[in-house]
Amino acid sequence: MSELSLRKVVKAYGTNRVVHGVDLEVRSGEFVVFVGPSGCGKSTLLRMIAGLEEITSGEIVIGGTVVNELPPRSRDIAMVFQDYALYPHKSVFENMAFGLRLRKRPEHEINARVAEAAAVLQIEHLLQRKPRELSGGQRQRVAMGRAIVRQPKAFLFDEPLSNLDALLRAEMRVEIKKLHQKLGNTIVYVTHDQVEAMTLADRIVVLQAGNLIQVDTPDGIYNRPAAKFVAGFTGSPPMNFLAARVGEGGRTLHLAGGIDLPVPARRVAECARHAGREVTFGLRPEHIGVAAAAEPDVARVRGSVVLVEPLGSDTLGLVRLGDRTDAGEMTGRFSPDAALRPGQPIDVALALSRFHLFDDKTGVAIRGADW
Amino acid sequence: MALELFGVPVKKRAMIWIAGAIVVVNGFFPAVWILLTSLKTETELLRVPITYLPDAATLENYATAFTAQPILRFMWNSFVVATLSTALCVFVGALAAYALTRLRLPHRNLIMSVLLAVAMFPLITLMVPLFKLMREAGLLNTYLALILPYAVLSLPVCTLVMAAFFQDIPPDLEAAAMVDGCSRVGALFKVVIPLSAPGVFTAAILAFVNAWDEFLLALTMMNRVNMRTLSVGITLYQGEFAFPWPLISAALIVAIVPICILIAIFQERVVGGLTAGGVKG
Numbered sequence: 001m002s003e004l005s006l007r008k009v010v011k012a013y014g015t016n017r018v019v020h021g022v023d024l025e026v027r028s029g030e031f032v033v034f035v036g037p038s039g040c041g042k043s044t045l046l047r048m049i050a051g052l053e054e055i056t057s058g059e060i061v062i063g064g065t066v067v068n069e070l071p072p073r074s075r076d077i078a079m080v081f082q083d084y085a086l087y088p089h090k091s092v093f094e095n096m097a098f099g100l101r102l103r104k105r106p107e108h109e110i111n112a113r114v115a116e117a118a119a120v121l122q123i124e125h126l127l128q129r130k131p132r133e134l135s136g137g138q139r140q141r142v143a144m145g146r147a148i149v150r151q152p153k154a155f156l157f158d159e160p161l162s163n164l165d166a167l168l169r170a171e172m173r174v175e176i177k178k179l180h181q182k183l184g185n186t187i188v189y190v191t192h193d194q195v196e197a198m199t200l201a202d203r204i205v206v207l208q209a210g211n212l213i214q215v216d217t218p219d220g221i222y223n224r225p226a227a228k229f230v231a232g233f234t235g236s237p238p239m240n241f242l243a244a245r246v247g248e249g250g251r252t253l254h255l256a257g258g259i260d261l262p263v264p265a266r267r268v269a270e271c272a273r274h275a276g277r278e279v280t281f282g283l284r285p286e287h288i289g290v291a292a293a294a295e296p297d298v299a300r301v302r303g304s305v306v307l308v309e310p311l312g313s314d315t316l317g318l319v320r321l322g323d324r325t326d327a328g329e330m331t332g333r334f335s336p337d338a339a340l341r342p343g344q345p346i347d348v349a350l351a352l353s354r355f356h357l358f359d360d361k362t363g364v365a366i367r368g369a370d371w
Numbered sequence: 372m373a374l375e376l377f378g379v380p381v382k383k384r385a386m387i388w389i390a391g392a393i394v395v396v397n398g399f400f401p402a403v404w405i406l407l408t409s410l411k412t413e414t415e416l417l418r419v420p421i422t423y424l425p426d427a428a429t430l431e432n433y434a435t436a437f438t439a440q441p442i443l444r445f446m447w448n449s450f451v452v453a454t455l456s457t458a459l460c461v462f463v464g465a466l467a468a469y470a471l472t473r474l475r476l477p478h479r480n481l482i483m484s485v486l487l488a489v490a491m492f493p494l495i496t497l498m499v500p501l502f503k504l505m506r507e508a509g510l511l512n513t514y515l516a517l518i519l520p521y522a523v524l525s526l527p528v529c530t531l532v533m534a535a536f537f538q539d540i541p542p543d544l545e546a547a548a549m550v551d552g553c554s555r556v557g558a559l560f561k562v563v564i565p566l567s568a569p570g571v572f573t574a575a576i577l578a579f580v581n582a583w584d585e586f587l588l589a590l591t592m593m594n595r596v597n598m599r600t601l602s603v604g605i606t607l608y609q610g611e612f613a614f615p616w617p618l619i620s621a622a623l624i625v626a627i628v629p630i631c632i633l634i635a636i637f638q639e640r641v642v643g644g645l646t647a648g649g650v651k652g
Binding site (some may be wrong): 047050051052071072073077078079081082083085086087088089098099102103146150 | 541543544546547548549550551552553554555557562565566
């Protein structure tokens with residue numbers, strides 16, 4: 001059953017449209033993440049779901065009710081804010097109890113529900129403190145606790161981890177995922193961090209300039225990006241892009257720098273339809289390596305190492321394909337054992353079964369039949 | 372290196388003390404003089420050479436102050452008028468300040484400027500129309516005849532003071548309150564106002580003192596003795612040909628004391644409010 005539906009939702013400030021007709025169905029218990037660069041409309045969309053922003057046109061349905069005209073308090077949602085938005089003049093207990101008090105719940109129920117949420121979040125010892133006496137991570141927990149005690153139809157998270165340092169962010173990410181597995185709530189989560197999106201989401205919604213670019217599982221977003229924008233947004237480092245032209249019969253890809261790559265047999269038919277077309281060729285760093293023995297569907301290209309970034313577990317190497325001045329460069333994820341050195345000549349292996357092609361003007365993925 | 376005391380060079384510190392002393396003396400001298408006068412007899416007051424401290428301090432003037440005129444009644448009138456006009460002013464001002472800081476209002480800055488302009492209206496120009504208005508409404512010699520104009524006169528400055536404070540409350544706090552179950556007005560009263568308490572107290576004190584001190588309107592709107600406020604009531608102590616200064620001084624001290632108590636109670640919050648508003652606003 002769909003818990004939350006957006007139907008052609010538009011937001012405009014005067015003549016300036018910031019959200020262009022978004023359609024989305026969120027299933028009950030689903031963890032959906034809105035991701036995109038700042039200004040893509042993801043927070044606006046979330047605030048429209050919450051009722052904090054009016055929608056210009058379209059419909060928002062929560063739990064079967066059209067909520068367009070309902071104020072936030074009548075939508076049965078809870079929200080966690082980026083800067084926590086804890087009431088500074090109330091204790092942690094009162095922060096969490098506030099929503100229940102406003103709904104005139106009996107005292108024993110308030111005590112029980114706050115205690116329960118505090119236990120889940122391990123903040124029982126903080127209940128009598130004021131927010132200013134808490135660390136960032138503790139405040140974040142309290143903010144989540146305030147949402148949990150309400151037992152709403154859906155939780156909305158607005159970049160909840162952006163104010164935390166990297167280590168704490170990773171920790172809280174795990175906490176949020178555990179919490180979702182335990183409570184099974186419907187969650188809509190906004191972030192600009194693709195790692196958060198990939199790790200947390202059941203489905204990711206990628207937004208760009210107020211348009212919904214792709215809605216898919218993390219696997220789908222990563223391995224079958226619908227646009228160059230999505231491919232360039234996910235993965236760290238993101239996908240490599242090079243200008244290319246599809247050769248005669250779709251059997252060859254001509255890359256910048258005079259590199260010709262043979263298209264694997266399996267993908268010739270798909271490329272043949274675009275023969276002669278200027279495209280953007282994309283390949284993820286993990287599909288670039290040091291060439292060893294000949295493998296099927298792996299192209300060997302002579303090149304040189306430009307830059308080496310050791311990460312410990314892997315080493316990122318920026319390699320130049322070929323030796324011409326217009327040669328393209330790509331970042332590959334190499335084993336530390338490869339012992340790359342800048343300037344060193346290298347035989348690069350490109351796993352061509354995994355390449356992506358995008359329209360060089362619109363950035364839309366040119367999809368094969370196997371998708 | 373210059374001599375220092377608590378991190379400030381001694382020379383600079385001395386200048387600060389001198390400047391502070393000038394301000395304090397200038398502010399307190401009249402009050403102290405009134406206090407000393409209230410303790411003297413009329414004969415001592417007129418004696419030459421003048422005495423500074425009363426020779427034989429007497430509380431007789433205070434006793435007379437309470438018997439010659441219904442000063443407790445005046446005080447009650449002042450209290451009712453000042454309290455209710457302050458409450459009204461702060462309530463309406465809070466709503467206005469909220470609208471000015473939070474809602475997407477067209478011409479926000481114009482509205483702010485008009486508010487300031489209204490605050491600069493000389494009261495005397497409003498006197499005749501206000502009097503006519505109150506007479507037609509049958510409100511002369513009622514508390515409303517002062518409560519309404521006092522609230523309105525203090526409204527601009529109260530609104531601006533509170534607006535400066537509301538501006539500093541993160542909007543997400545209200546959003547959180549609204550998601551939690553408050554209406555917009557509920558969020559204002561449950562979250563925004565409690566958090567801007569210093570600003571609200573500052574506004575309230577300003578409104579209260581304005582109302583307590585006001586003379587011209589009080590004189591015009593209330594002509595029955597038992598509806599007089601303190602500021603007007605004190606003038607009733609003077610006779611047709613005589614100015615009993617010690618008696619008037621005693622009545623003045625009686626009028627000042629409640630305000631002093633009020634300020635003392637809220638001092639910390641108001642001082643915090645005045646400076647915070649100044650820095651942030």
